[in-house]
Amino acid sequence: MKNINSNYYRLLKIVIVVLLLFFIVDYYVLSVAIVEGDSMYPTINPSNRLLFVKLPYFKNNLKRGDMIIFEAPEELNRDELFVKRVIALEDDQYLIDEGVLFINNKEVTECYVCDEEYLCKDYPYTEGVVGKSTVFVLGDNRNNSNDSRRFCCVKKDKIIGKVLLRIWPLNEIKVFMNPTN
Structure with a gap:
């Protein structure tokens, strides 16, 4: 009887x-997000599950093309997370002119962007310089993305x-370590 109790205790x-x-890793290191919108199409689709790293040192080692998850900006009054692609870093100059992206006066080729014809909309932030401790982000589906523009x-x-x-669906598992995918 003692042996059975000690086995249960050990298992417990x-x-x-x-x-x-599991809870420590989920809270501090890695977590899973479920995508709800299509702003990152064709790279990421609704209902995809994404594994993301939460370690703080990534915030200071971001590269152009990295995909990040962030809290919705306060001016949107939404309690949700967004996933977008980092387009410009601190002190970068950006310009979006008729759907063409320029970073530091150089045209950027973006193989990941949805290839639908770009709809010119009036956005308040299509030109500027990225401020201190901030990044400029865009969705891959430029016609249907609530982003830094x-x-x-x-x-x-x-x-x-x-x-x-x-990580989901299983037949579409893909690693996003290279910022250009």
Whole structure:
């Protein structure tokens, strides 16, 4: 009887440690996000599951092309997370002219952008310089994205994490470590 109780106790300790580790990793290191909109189409689709890293050092090591998850800007009055692509970094000059993107006066080739004809809309932030501790972000589906063209740059302290890979659906698993995919 003592042996059975000690086995249950040992199993209970293992389960508690595993659950504790899971919650620590989920809260501080890695997490999963479910995509609801199509602003990142064709790279990411609605209902895709994304694994993203939350470690704070990624905020200071972002590259153009990285996909990030961040809190919706306050001016949108929405309690949700956004996923967008980093287009310009601190001190970069950006310009979007008739659907063509320029960073520091150089045209940027974007192979990941939805290839629908660009609809010229009036956005308040299509030209400027990225401020200190912020990034300029855009969705890959430029005709259907609520992004920095509307709410300007994203503060780094609002960034939750960097997208590493799509884990669902299983037949579409993809690693996003290279900023150009």
